[in-house]
Amino acid sequence: MLAKRIVPCLDIKDGTTVKGVNFVNFRDAGDPVELGSKYSRDGADELVYLDITASHEGRKTFTELVKKVAARISIPFTVGGGINELKDVDRLLAAGADKVSINSAALKNPKLIEDIAKNFGSQVCVVAIDAHLENGDWLCYLNGGRIPTGKRLFEWAGEAENLGAGEILFTSMTHDGVKSGYANEALAALSETLHIPIIASGGAGNCNHFRDAFTSGKADAALAASVFHFGEIAISDLKKYLSKEGINVRL
């Protein structure tokens, strides 16, 4: 049976891991390759590396990092941040990434999804959506949640699927950072209307939250950052817990 996936997300700036990664007895947390490798050993099913550098120089550094990750790590990884056109995708895939995640660029130019799917296959194209619940409506935001678009989550996700997205990575800005669980209702609605895998993001605070994202939220994968980076949840413990709770995970 297909396993539910646990996906740690690493924010990268100038080639190093940001977001106060803080492990006891693990000095290399600032090194994205070492950290990814540790997560892989702990049982992560995939990794996401997000480039939060804005400069051209930073992009080069990130591409070099992607090569190092690909050389070292034997599980799939997705890269995102700063992907605006097909040649960015080409560069990152050639460096060894398995998938790319596009967000603002897809909202501004939905045809990019189609182009990626046609040139590299749908499986490569993860469409990331940041949305906020406002008066009962889930609305999509640009640029890391700073600029509202007026687009509705479910319409946009459906459009992305039709254009050739291989997966939807849905981050609830309403739940992100609150650590009180994922946006399970919206996740379940996405999972029930779309025909491609849904990755839950935003809101993980404890192991129950992951279980609920898979049961009530019907998500195919759950992404988290700080609970892993701060060592609040060890991936190996999380997977043992999920298995006990009857969720099919890779142990």
Place this chain on the structure above:
Amino acid sequence: MDVAIVKYNAGNIYSVDYALKRLGIHPVISANPEILAKADKVVFPGVGEAYTTMDYLKNNNLDSLIKNLKQPVLGICLGMQLMCRFSEEGNTECLNIFDADVKRFSPQKQEDKVPHMGWNTLNDVKSGLFSNELENQFVYFVHSYYVPVNRHTTATTDYILPFSAALQRDNFYATQFHPEKSGDVGEKILENFLRL
């Protein structure tokens, strides 16, 4: 040992290259018939679309070359599908190494999503690429088309229905999953191939 990776217009060639390097092998990536024919082992990877890829292979005379290789050959993902007779993807005539056709997954329930993406288990493994301890181990899949279970099947996986996770005929080995992305289990399978 000389290991060659068939170079063609498909993704994930570098992932295979990296995975072999992690095992201490330095493969040559080439579309040169002489180099491929001479290698001790040949890997035929692939992520892409069947019709355009087959077209490329034909235009570069790689189709007959691959079919006639005598050393152990490992097809991966699309590589495996192209080693079959026919693919529903683009209604493509393939290499006909394995007497089987490639079909598109048709979802039976809402939770049956296509592509089949993620980690799933190997069942009914037969020797060759697989040792017994690989039974029920998880490997990584990404695909929308599958090969039904047939007389060449050497491992199955269950998604929507049981399908061929791996095939073998004579010196031709193939996996639907990506050993190069399947962690320690995948490494073990690549090692088994290198030992053939």
